[in-house]
Amino acid sequence: MSHANILKLLGSVCVVLAVSMMFPLLFALAEGEDRQVTAFTTAIALSGFFGGGLVLAFRGSRRRSSGREAILVMLLVWVIAPFFAALPLLVDGTFHHLNEAVFEATSGLTTTGATLLENLREQPRSILIWRSILQWMGGFATIVMAVAIFSATRFGDLPVHRLPIKISDDLPLSDRLLFVVKSLITTYLVITLLCFIVLWASGLPRFDAFCIALSTLSTGGFMTIDGSFSDYGSALSEIVLLIFMVMGALNFVLHTEALQGRFRFYKQEPEVIAFCVLILSLGILFFALSNGEGNSSRTFFSSFFNVASLMSTTGYGIGEGQPMANIPPVLILTVALVGGSALSTAGGLKLVRGILLIRQGVAELERLAHPHSVVRIRYGAKTVNPEIFNGLWIYFVVLTLALAGFSLALAGLGYDFLTSISAAAATLSNAGPIFEYATADALPFNEMSEAARWILSLSMIIGRVEILLILPIFDRLFWEG
Numbered sequence: 001m002s003h004a005n006i007l008k009l010l011g012s013v014c015v016v017l018a019v020s021m022m023f024p025l026l027f028a029l030a031e032g033e034d035r036q037v038t039a040f041t042t043a044i045a046l047s048g049f050f051g052g053g054l055v056l057a058f059r060g061s062r063r064r065s066s067g068r069e070a071i072l073v074m075l076l077v078w079v080i081a082p083f084f085a086a087l088p089l090l091v092d093g094t095f096h097h098l099n100e101a102v103f104e105a106t107s108g109l110t111t112t113g114a115t116l117l118e119n120l121r122e123q124p125r126s127i128l129i130w131r132s133i134l135q136w137m138g139g140f141a142t143i144v145m146a147v148a149i150f151s152a153t154r155f156g157d158l159p160v161h162r163l164p165i166k167i168s169d170d171l172p173l174s175d176r177l178l179f180v181v182k183s184l185i186t187t188y189l190v191i192t193l194l195c196f197i198v199l200w201a202s203g204l205p206r207f208d209a210f211c212i213a214l215s216t217l218s219t220g221g222f223m224t225i226d227g228s229f230s231d232y233g234s235a236l237s238e239i240v241l242l243i244f245m246v247m248g249a250l251n252f253v254l255h256t257e258a259l260q261g262r263f264r265f266y267k268q269e270p271e272v273i274a275f276c277v278l279i280l281s282l283g284i285l286f287f288a289l290s291n292g293e294g295n296s297s298r299t300f301f302s303s304f305f306n307v308a309s310l311m312s313t314t315g316y317g318i319g320e321g322q323p324m325a326n327i328p329p330v331l332i333l334t335v336a337l338v339g340g341s342a343l344s345t346a347g348g349l350k351l352v353r354g355i356l357l358i359r360q361g362v363a364e365l366e367r368l369a370h371p372h373s374v375v376r377i378r379y380g381a382k383t384v385n386p387e388i389f390n391g392l393w394i395y396f397v398v399l400t401l402a403l404a405g406f407s408l409a410l411a412g413l414g415y416d417f418l419t420s421i422s423a424a425a426a427t428l429s430n431a432g433p434i435f436e437y438a439t440a441d442a443l444p445f446n447e448m449s450e451a452a453r454w455i456l457s458l459s460m461i462i463g464r465v466e467i468l469l470i471l472p473i474f475d476r477l478f479w480e481g
Contacts, residue, residue: 008058009073009174010080014051017084018044020133024088028126036126039092047084069173071469074145078461082106085134094127099450099457106457107432108134110464111142111345113221113315114432114456116446120226125207131222132214139218139345140188142464143252146343148173148180158352158388159379160342161253161269187256192217195244203234216241219248219345221315221433230302230318238318242305249312249340250275270380271341271351275311278351282307282335289326310335313347315433322440329438333422336431337403347430347463349399353392355379360389391468398467403428406459413452419443423452427459 025040085108086101088094095101100116107114108131115131117123147163163183196213200206208224215222225231229238247255250272257265266272283304290299302319306327309316313336317323324332339348356379363375377384406424411417419442426435435442445453462470473479 004058005069005173006073006076007054009177010076011051011054011058012174013077013081014047014084015055016051016137017081018048018051020137021047021088021130023133024126024130027129028124031125033124033126035092036088036124039088040126040130042091043084043087046087050084068472070148071472073173074465074469075473077141077145078110078465082109082457085109088130089127092124092127094123097450099453100446103445103453103457104131105134106460108132108220108222109138109141110430110460111135111138111218111220111313111347112427112430112432112460112463113215114427114435114445114460115222116453118226118446120224128211128222128224132211132220135218135220135222136192136214138464139220139248140185142345143184143188143343144177144180146466147184147253148176158342158350158356159382159384160271160352161251161257161265162343163253163256184252184256187252187259188217190259191244191247191255195240198240199237202236202240204232204237208232209237212241213244216244216314216316217248217345219245219312219314219340219347219430221313221431223316228317228319228323230323238301238305241316242308245308245312245314245316246275246279248314249308249344249346251341251343252345253343268380270355274351274355275341278311279304279307282311286324286327289328291326307335310431310434311338311346312340313429313431315431317433317437322437324437325440327437329418329422332434332438333425333429336429336434337399337425339429349396352379353395356384356389356392357396360392394471395466395468398471399428402459402462402467406455409455410452413449413455415443415448415452423448423456424459427456428463430460430463432460 021040021044025037025044028036028040082102082105086098086105089104090098090101095104095116103114104116106112113135120128163180192213195217196210199209199213204212211222211224214220223229229241251269254265254269254272257263286303286307287300290303299319302323305316305318306324310332337348338354339350340346342350342352356377359377359379363377366375367373403421403424406428407421410420410423415423418439422435422438422442423445426432426438432445436444445456448456
């Protein structure tokens with residue numbers, strides 16, 4: 001295992017953060033936000049110095065990467081990056097305590113969307129832009145790591161549509177990541193730009209459209225106003241948002257193929273079909289549970305919008321009064337925990353895992369009826385390797401244990417059962433805004449204790465990385481190679 005490779009990559013991440021801070025810095029200069037100018041300048045200097053130093057110190061390191069390095073890099077990036085991303089929020093006085101700034105930055109980078117800020121219209125615009133940029137970068141980093149890191153390990157080998165070009169095993173991890181970035185960045189930029197233009201044209205103010213576009217494609221959920229998305233008062237923008245939330249929750253490799261004219265892969269991918277079926281069926285169920293309140297056509301649309309928001313783990317809500325007020329909390333949390341597609345920016349279990357687990361359950365029932373039969377489980381046109389199911393069940397069990405563990409940790413701090421399990425589920429599924437939909441009268445994140453916020457920050461990180469990639473670090477053999 002090359003420590004030089006790991007440190008070089010961590011340095012590169014810090015440099016990327018420093019460069020990305022230049023955009024809100026320029027905006028702060030244009031808006032005359034003096035405190036934010038100082039804060040971003042300081043953060044750029046610290047992040048750039050630390051990251052640049054590591055990159056220069058280990059610039060000659062180009063050893064072939066191992067699976068262990070890939071796992072450690074992914075874990076360390078999600079743990080360390082929020083501290084550097086939190087610097088502007090801490091230096092400018094937006095937050096006065098480290099745990100608050102790190103919570104907000106972690107929520108941004110993991111695309112969770114849980115926030116401690118109030119009175120968003122009164123917040124400096126450069127800070128609001130920085131939050132959205134963090135979500136946009138975190139969403140892209142999620143896709144890149146899912147493609148590049150998994151190709152370097154034996155974990156997460158799900159039968160989903162991947163990049164058509166094989167990534168060489170001989171490439172160093174830095175080159176592997178760069179290759180995936182070049183393959184997907186055009187798709188990510190084009191869809192983001194399209195989302196911004198259409199949102200702006202649909203009636204949202206330019207600034208809001210820009211921030212919302214960054215947060216929507218990353219399925220993050222940060223907004224520029226308090227309340228629900230209905231408060232923008234633009235029905236057309238809600239339709240636009242519904243479309244782009246769905247796009248954010250689908251496999252981005254499919255979008256890359258589509259930009260090259262190969263649309264057939266959408267209908268060949270079982271996750272896409274399952275996603276559409278679930279939106280339709282759950283949308284009807286949500287409408288039935290709404291008790292016919294308010295305008296029926298408005299309620300009908302909001303039902304499908306809210307389902308798409310939950311499944312994509314974006315967390316936007318629309319509707320009269322409190323969004324999803326008539327939906328049972330357990331249903332809200334379950335839909336969010338299932339999540340979107342693999343190789344998307346959405347959080348949760350991922351649909352492909354749910355599909356495979358259900359099909360294995362059906363196959364086991366067939367074996368009970370016909371013990372000597374050979375039952376093959378197919379996913380699309382592929383026969384699924386039986387070994388994959390071992391990892392699927394381990395993932396499901398560990399995810400369940402993580403949910404129970406974080407819930408118990410919060411309950412141990414004195415929070416009631418519904419608050420504890422809702423907060424744990426919202427952060428573990430990277431769908432922070434659903435916390436207030438599932439627990440309307442619960443204590444908000446900004447009134448929770450410091451210990452609770454550290455616990456929830458860890459929950460966001462665990463939800464963002466693949467749990468199967470965390471387990472090996474507790475094995476002695478992993479460290480011994």
